[in-house]
Amino acid sequence: MxxxxxxxxxxxxxxxxxxxxxxxxxxxxxxxxxxxxxxxxxxxxxxxxxxxxxxxxxxxxxxxxxxxMLPPNPGASLPLYLRALGETLSIALLGTTLAAVFAFPVSLLAAKNIVPSNFFRFPIRRFLDTIRGVDTLIWALVWINVVGLGPFAGVLAIALSDFGALGKLFSEAIEGADRKQVEGIRASGGNALHEIRFGLMPQVFPVIAGQMLYFFESNTRSATIIGIVGAGGIGLQLAEQIRVLEWQKVSFLILMILIAVAMIDWISGKLRFAIIGPRAVA
Incomplete structure (x- = not known):
């Protein structure tokens, strides 16, 4: 040196x-x-x-x-499995839709730029944290004991679990919105509802739509899992075939689930591209 x-x-x-x-x-x-x-x-x-x-x-x-498991073979149960797969997709779609419908108004109350007072906003946020902190499978076990076995319990489990998660994500999207558009609506004489409808919604709707599509894709897998505990759908058929050691039918059911998830992922990607744009999808 x-x-x-x-x-x-x-x-x-x-x-x-x-x-x-x-x-x-x-x-x-x-x-x-x-x-x-x-x-x-x-x-x-x-x-x-x-x-x-x-x-x-x-x-x-x-x-x-x-x-x-080789080769995958449904035997004579293919129509039953197709109906079960349709039931699983219905559980995922209805659960996600219900969660989004109820989560959006609550997310407005949890957003700082809508409700500035922490006194009112804090309990709403903690309520969403509490709901989100319980896994979908636990909610499924709870609802099965409340409403009985079947897809209705699965829909309620997914809706309640996603209600907490979507409420948090929606509120964060609302808080991240540009205030200039809201201030422009206020300056032109609009009230609070006009500010939300014409100032916030055009900004946050693409984000909310993308989150809903992702949750629907994820809930297809969740609906399969909760079906194993008695919430209906293809998960119930999968658990039954594993129980009786019908491995060729098990592999066929798994293959059906993989194909369904891949198709949903492809379709949701196209929809996100159309709604949000190429940068968000990439």
């Missing part, structure tokens, strides 16, 4: 002592966090009974089941 570079380094040390002379606690923070995370990971493996032998046996069993 040349004398000039040493002088420059000494000058930097004098100007920025906090950078060059960090305390020991600051230097050891990251290594301590990594060591703690590693210790927790190892403890979790030991506490949960992780075993390489069990893992190898499980892989062997999985390979055997995969061979038993």
């Amino acid at each position: 040349t004398k000039r570079s040493m002088l420059e380094t000494d000058g930097l040390r004098a100007r920025y002592p906090d950078v060059f002379n960090r305390p020991v606690s600051s230097r050891l923070a990251w290594p301590s966090m990594l060591a703690g995370a590693l210790a927790i990971f190892v403890f979790g493996l030991i506490h949960l009974g992780f075993s390489p032998i069990r893992m190898l046996n499980g892989i062997h069993q999985l390979g055997w089941i995969s061979l038993m």
Whole structure:
């Protein structure tokens, strides 16, 4: 190192002592966090009974089941499976639609630019957090005991779970809207409803529509899961075939679900492109 570079380094040390002379606690923070995370990971493996032998046996069993699934074959149950798939899609669509319809007015009350007072907005936000904090599967188990087995319980479970999530997302979209359009409506003599209808809605509707399409795609998978616990749809058929070890029918049902989700993803992508534009879809 040349004398000039040493002088420059000494000058930097004098100007920025906090950078060059960090305390020991600051230097050891990251290594301590990594060591703690590693210790927790190892403890979790030991506490949960992780075993390489069990893992190898499980892989062997999985390979055997995969061979038993080939080729996929619905037998004589194809019409029943198609009706069950349609029921699953109906559960996802109705649940998402109900959640969005009820979440939008509540999201207006949870948005800071609509309700400035934190006294009124805070309990609404916490209410949405409470609803969102319970998983869809738990809501399905609750509603099955309330209204009985069947797709109606599935619709209510998805609607209630998504109500909390969509309410939060809608309120954030409303808070992120440009206030200039709202102020223009107010300056032209419009009331609060006019501000929402003509100032906010044109801005947030594309975002809300994109979120609804994504949730519908996601709820197709959720409707399959909750069907396993008795909420109807193709999940109920899947659980029944797994129970009786009809692996070829199981693989056919899984293939139907994958094709349905792929088609919904493709269609929703086209719709998002038409509603929001190419930048949001990309």
